[in-house]
Amino acid sequence: MSATGTCDYQAKDYKSDLKPIWCPGCGDYSVVQGIYRALAAIGRPPHEIAFVSGIGCSSRIPGYTTAYGFNSVHGRSLPIAQGIKLANPDLLVLAAGGDGDGFSIGGGHIAHLIRRNMDITYIVMDNQIYGLTKGQLSPTSQKGRVTCTSRYGSLEEPVNPLLYTLAYGAGFVAQASPTDLAGMASIIEEAIRYPGFAFVNIQSPCVTYGEEAQQIKGLKAIQETLASLGHNPADRLAAMDLAQHYGEKLHLGVFYRNPEPPPTYGDLVKERQALLSKDALPKERILDLFIKK
Amino acid sequence: MRKDLVFGMAGSGGDGIVSAGDSLLQAAAAEGYHGVMTKSFGSQIRGGESSCRVRISTDPILNPGGNLDVAVALNWEDFLKFGAELPVSGNTVVIYEAATNIPVDQIPLVGVTPLQVIAVPIAEMAKSTAGTERAKNTVVLGLIAGWFGIGAVAVMKGIRKKLAKKGEELVEANQRAFDAGRAFAMEHPLKVSMNVVASETKGAVKLITDGNDMCGAAAIFAGCQFFGGYPITPSTEIMQFFTDHVWKYGGAVLQAEDEIAGIGAAVGASFAGKKAMTATSGPGLSLKSEMMGLASIAELPLVIVDVQRGGPSTGLPTKTEQSDLFAAAFSAHGDVIRPVLAPTSVADTFRITLEAFNIAEYYQTPVIVLSDQEIASRKETLDPIDTTQFKILNRVRPTGADLQDYKRFKQTENHISPISHPGMLGGTYLASGIEHVESGAPTNSGSVHQRMNDKRTKKFDPLKDRKDLFTVYGNPDAPIAMVAWGSVAGVCREALDMALAEGLNVKLLVPYLLYPVAEGVYNDFFASVQKGLVIEQTHLAQTFKLLRMHIDLPKGLKSLARSGANPFLPGEIVAALHHLLSELQRSHEGKLQPQE
Numbered sequence: 001m002s003a004t005g006t007c008d009y010q011a012k013d014y015k016s017d018l019k020p021i022w023c024p025g026c027g028d029y030s031v032v033q034g035i036y037r038a039l040a041a042i043g044r045p046p047h048e049i050a051f052v053s054g055i056g057c058s059s060r061i062p063g064y065t066t067a068y069g070f071n072s073v074h075g076r077s078l079p080i081a082q083g084i085k086l087a088n089p090d091l092l093v094l095a096a097g098g099d100g101d102g103f104s105i106g107g108g109h110i111a112h113l114i115r116r117n118m119d120i121t122y123i124v125m126d127n128q129i130y131g132l133t134k135g136q137l138s139p140t141s142q143k144g145r146v147t148c149t150s151r152y153g154s155l156e157e158p159v160n161p162l163l164y165t166l167a168y169g170a171g172f173v174a175q176a177s178p179t180d181l182a183g184m185a186s187i188i189e190e191a192i193r194y195p196g197f198a199f200v201n202i203q204s205p206c207v208t209y210g211e212e213a214q215q216i217k218g219l220k221a222i223q224e225t226l227a228s229l230g231h232n233p234a235d236r237l238a239a240m241d242l243a244q245h246y247g248e249k250l251h252l253g254v255f256y257r258n259p260e261p262p263p264t265y266g267d268l269v270k271e272r273q274a275l276l277s278k279d280a281l282p283k284e285r286i287l288d289l290f291i292k293k
Numbered sequence: 294m295r296k297d298l299v300f301g302m303a304g305s306g307g308d309g310i311v312s313a314g315d316s317l318l319q320a321a322a323a324e325g326y327h328g329v330m331t332k333s334f335g336s337q338i339r340g341g342e343s344s345c346r347v348r349i350s351t352d353p354i355l356n357p358g359g360n361l362d363v364a365v366a367l368n369w370e371d372f373l374k375f376g377a378e379l380p381v382s383g384n385t386v387v388i389y390e391a392a393t394n395i396p397v398d399q400i401p402l403v404g405v406t407p408l409q410v411i412a413v414p415i416a417e418m419a420k421s422t423a424g425t426e427r428a429k430n431t432v433v434l435g436l437i438a439g440w441f442g443i444g445a446v447a448v449m450k451g452i453r454k455k456l457a458k459k460g461e462e463l464v465e466a467n468q469r470a471f472d473a474g475r476a477f478a479m480e481h482p483l484k485v486s487m488n489v490v491a492s493e494t495k496g497a498v499k500l501i502t503d504g505n506d507m508c509g510a511a512a513i514f515a516g517c518q519f520f521g522g523y524p525i526t527p528s529t530e531i532m533q534f535f536t537d538h539v540w541k542y543g544g545a546v547l548q549a550e551d552e553i554a555g556i557g558a559a560v561g562a563s564f565a566g567k568k569a570m571t572a573t574s575g576p577g578l579s580l581k582s583e584m585m586g587l588a589s590i591a592e593l594p595l596v597i598v599d600v601q602r603g604g605p606s607t608g609l610p611t612k613t614e615q616s617d618l619f620a621a622a623f624s625a626h627g628d629v630i631r632p633v634l635a636p637t638s639v640a641d642t643f644r645i646t647l648e649a650f651n652i653a654e655y656y657q658t659p660v661i662v663l664s665d666q667e668i669a670s671r672k673e674t675l676d677p678i679d680t681t682q683f684k685i686l687n688r689v690r691p692t693g694a695d696l697q698d699y700k701r702f703k704q705t706e707n708h709i710s711p712i713s714h715p716g717m718l719g720g721t722y723l724a725s726g727i728e729h730v731e732s733g734a735p736t737n738s739g740s741v742h743q744r745m746n747d748k749r750t751k752k753f754d755p756l757k758d759r760k761d762l763f764t765v766y767g768n769p770d771a772p773i774a775m776v777a778w779g780s781v782a783g784v785c786r787e788a789l790d791m792a793l794a795e796g797l798n799v800k801l802l803v804p805y806l807l808y809p810v811a812e813g814v815y816n817d818f819f820a821s822v823q824k825g826l827v828i829e830q831t832h833l834a835q836t837f838k839l840l841r842m843h844i845d846l847p848k849g850l851k852s853l854a855r856s857g858a859n860p861f862l863p864g865e866i867v868a869a870l871h872h873l874l875s876e877l878q879r880s881h882e883g884k885l886q887p888q889e
Contacts, residue, residue, distance in 0.1 A: 018723075018734055050565065050715040055726075062723060063735065068715040069723040070564055071735070072557075073587050079521075079554035083561025083569065084715065086545045087519055091565065091715050112550040272540045280541035284680045286510045287643070289538075290500035291677075292322055 027204030030178030037185035058125035075106025135209035162243035172198035226253030299358035304367030309430035314345035320444030325492030356783035359862035423466035435474020509534025511646035518544030521558030528600035566714030586625035613666035614857025708752035767800035774825035788866035
């Protein structure tokens with residue numbers, strides 16, 4: 001229950017009338033279901049939610065919700081989300097996109113959002129491939145992967161989004177998958193409830209261009225919940241240790257949740273505004289700043 | 294006695310040249326004069342060459358002036374680096390550091406014999422009176438007070454205030470340096486007296502500021518509550534102004550990780566319902582162009598200030614130019630009209646910045662304010678501005694009826710659709726860079742795309758009728774004309790006054806709205822024109838070409854264009870106008886003679 005919302009919402013209240021463009025069987029169908037459920041559990045009315053994305057298959061997702069959506073340009077969901085949050089701190093702000101959007105073209109932004117610790121939840125639908133442009137190498141594709149832009153196999157290592165968000169100092173890092181929808185919904189809910197920046201990587205299979213091993217069956221074969229491993233999400237070093245297995249194992253759950261969340265950027269802004277507001281000249285007299293006596 | 298004096302001073306970075314210029318400008322303002330000060334540097338961080346130009350007048354000032362009346366060189370190597378920015382003529386008094394050991398008849402100025410050349414042991418006087426060469430700039434101020442009658446009292450009053458915290462001893466040392474300079478001047482009177490007449494407005498309230506600070510103040514006055522940006526010379530001071538002040542008004546500023554994130558955050562803030570802006574210079578404008586396209590198709594109000602410098606790329610990062618005109622008008626992909634406005638002075642930067650917000654809000658569009666390094670960093674003395682005379686516009690919000698079945702991009706008579714924002718019940722929609730139907734839902738339909746392009750371009754038609762965004766000076770029916778914008782407009786206004794005083798029948802059009810091109814305004818202006826000049830600081834004659842693209846220009850209209858950091862002088866423009874007049878007379882004579 002939030003300060004302004006009520007608990008009377010159901011998942012269907014967050015579902016829009018737009019029909020998804022996704023391929024039948026795409027993992028993103030489950031992700032959007034998980035988001036509906038998480039939002040219903042939190043209970044903020046749709047018009048108090050701003051949902052921003054970049055470009056890509058998964059970036060269509062805001063349009064499939066009843067929130068205020070912003071399907072922006074490739075790689076830039078995070079800067080736009082930050083502007084929204086700073087302009088209206090009372091909004092619940094979500095950002096989402098794919099691995100190319102978040103870790104390649106827009107890869108420079110996440111470090112800075114993390115160090116600002118704005119209260120924004122970022123959901124990446126990671127499928128190791130560029131689906132919308134029909135199957136090119138992505139920043140999370142395995143080394144050696146053959147695609148239409150890596151005919152003889154890719155020459156580079158994939159990025160490890162879990163490890164680097166932890167290293168940048170994110171206060172909340174988790175991973176989920178459509179193989180466990182209920183688990184995914186509760187992880188997204190927990191991420192939204194975390195007071196500060198929260199990152200959720202979701203292994204969301206591409207049924208059209210994805211490899212066999214990355215389909216639901218393959219994912220199920222390598223998945224393990226962090227809870228079952230006895231992982232303590234307050235232990236950042238243990239989280240980093242586990243995160244090294246990104247790509248080989250599918251660890252589901254919360255890698256790290258800062259047990260003592262520091263003030264968010266928004267908190268600090270409010271403080272500063274309150275401190276300085278007494279110094280404001282009336283706007284119509286702002287040019288008095290330039291009077292030389 | 295003189296009513297107007299132009300000082301140009303140059304030295305090394307540590308010589309305090311700019312600080313001396315500041316003191317001189319403030320003293321002049323305190324004594325009731327109008328003043329303009331420009332600074333110019335090498336691009337070194339510390340040291341390197343540094344210069345300023347201070348123009349002081351009993352009348353309002355339109356530009357930093359042409360040839361110098363007074364040139365001060367603390368060393369010749371640095372002075373000469375500024376070339377055409379500090380032009381010396383036969384009417385210039387040249388004052389230079391005697392320690393350079395160059396005889397007065399051998400100073401390294403080629404092709405010109407100044408009115409008078411004086412070597413002054415500036416460093417030696419500073420050392421003997423203040424105990425340090427760092428007081429050289431104060432000696433120079435003393436010389437200026439002695440020879441030209443400016444700041445005899447006010448300069449030291451200002452310095453006292455500035456140094457009060459650093460102790461009485463330092464103040465006294467500066468006083469001795471100042472007195473020594475003044476005494477030297479008294480003992481060596483100029484061949485021709487150049488004292489400035491006393492101002493009649495002594496004691497009146499004056500503001501002193503530069504274009505960047507004025508832009509920031511205007512934005513906050515307009516109601517801007519968010520700034521997202523990235524440091525880049527020469528626009529950074531706008532962000533600095535926001536970091537100093539916007540919090541007080543409940544707003545926020547984000548120094549982003551790059552230019553794209555800066556404008557991205559501003560786009561987000563605008564989507565969330567707040568007035569927002571970003572500022573940059575040439576290379577940053579290129580990086581922001583994708584986001585500008587997004588703001589155009591999502592119909593989000595946004596102000597982008599581009600403080601132009603020499604380009605392309607890093608170009609001349611500390612010098613002025615007007616060469617971002619094409620980039621401002623055309624840099625986003627797709628079929629887009631994005632209004633471009635340009636101030637011509639520090640004073641009208643207030644009005645033009647406010648106008649940019651009004652246009653952005655009313656038309657739901659990104660708007661570029663095309664400032665330039667000269668306006669942005671020059672300081673002007675200003676009479677107080679009555680801000681209450683200006684109207685502030687806000688975006689049209691949906692009414693209760695609109696929200697019954699809300700369509701964000703609804704077709705309306707004026708093509709402008711009421712805009713909701715997150716938090717508004719009943720107003721939820723999908724903002725997007727993808728083409729969309731009236732509700733905001735994505736589409737691939739060619740017919741919708743055609744209709745939406747119509748909506749997004751036709752909405753600007755009324756803007757082209759905004760005659761108040763243009764000023765015509767001179768004789769409205771004149772056959773000879775000039776067109777100039779930005780900082781060049783001020784030079785042309787002075788040239789116009791000189792030409793009119795010499796009896797030339799001439800006029801000047803100053804556009805504040807550069808794009809979309811207001812064909813009607815130009816056609817009216819050009820109706821009487823047989824000869825003319827489009828005067829601009831671009832190498833490619835961008836303004837001339839932009840006009841030619843939209844308007845059938847008079848055959849006799851030519852371009853006078855050159856690269857930045859080569860300022861136009863009022864005198865050379867007047868000479869060019871005389872040349873046009875003689876051409877015109879010759880062609881008339883030619884017509885009268887029978888054909889053989």
